[in-house]
Amino acid sequence: MTNASNAMQEKFLKQTGIEIPLICGPMYPCSNPELVAAVSDAGGIGVVQPVSLTYVHGHEYREGLRLIRRLTPKPIGFNALIEASSKMYFERMVKWIDIALEENVRFFITSLGNPKWVCERVHAVGGVVYHDVTERKWAQKAIDGGVDGLIAVNNRAGGHAGGLSPAKLYEELASFGVPLVSAGGVGESHEFTADLALGYAAAQLGTRFIASTECKASDAYKQAIVNADESDITLTERLTGVPVAVINNDYIRGLGTKAGPIARWMLKGHKTKHWMRTIYALNSVWRLKRGLTKTSGDGEYWQAGKSVAGIHDVRPAGDIVREFGAAWRAASGASASR
DSSP: OOHHHHHHHHHHHHHHTOSSSEEEOOOTTTOOHHHHHHHHHTTSEEEEOHHIIIIITOOOHHHHHHHHHHHOOSOOEEEEEOOOSOHHHHHHHHHHHHHHHHTTOOEEEEESSOTHHHHHHHHTTTOEEEEEESSHHHHHHHHHTTOSEEEEEOTTOSBSOOSSOHHHHHHHHGGGOSOEEEESOOOSHHHHHHHHHHTOSEEEESHHHHTBSSOOSOHHHHHHHHHOOGGGEEEESTTTSSOEEEEOOHHHHHHOSSOOHHHHHHHHSTTHHHHHHHHHHHHHHHHHHHHHHOSSOTTOOOBOOGGGGGOOSOBOHHHHHHHHHHHHHHHHTOOTTO
């Protein structure tokens, strides 16, 4: 690891106030309070996904944040999807961000849209903002908006994956001179240390934490991750209108992988794309609520990344964080006091 990458890692740890350069990424529907708290309590940082917190897991928003605080005093993050195509959703997100700041959340991950207004709010109270990007042109817009770092979503990620490998994406983004977080493809500790050795300041994990005891995903979902190999991951447009990485089960094979002609037409329009995404979202909430209460797996779809190849068990989230932290310290010579 170079001195420059060491410096970025130290900067990330200072910005977040955590001990291990590891993020439990925000996941719909899997980011329940117990999972977020467990990762933070072990020395990483869990990130709240507000739609999951409220609509899927049924918590009043502010009380959900306070529940996490009762479970751990350590830092947590917040994910803000800031696309402004819906006025009602945008106003709700502004309110959610303001409440998070009132509840002393200081690490924010923005997705979609222009993060400038979030940066202004968060920076005013000493917080930091990182933005999800898949390529350089989106990173440039985020940097212009004032973000403090970038979540580099690669082609091994679950959910909305990028198109570039971790190494190629790092090459594209390194010249911006901000901490970069590798997102995608990390299921084992050696993959974690390998991404950090590329120069990344931290890594963001999702799929590995779905297969944890604290996550309230169905047993069928967790077992599907344990059983899956990299070749079982496929992309489908039929869930949100853009490619989503999922486990290729009977449900996905029946659903298909390409959006239909009407959906494609609606997604191209400035106004109609909101309605199409709303339709997808409402269908998703209905299906995923069923999935969270079922054990058979019938009628479920499971978002997951290519890290499934290295995930062979369901374990406590804190144990995962500590294992990865030990590997990082051994590989980098990081201070044992962390």
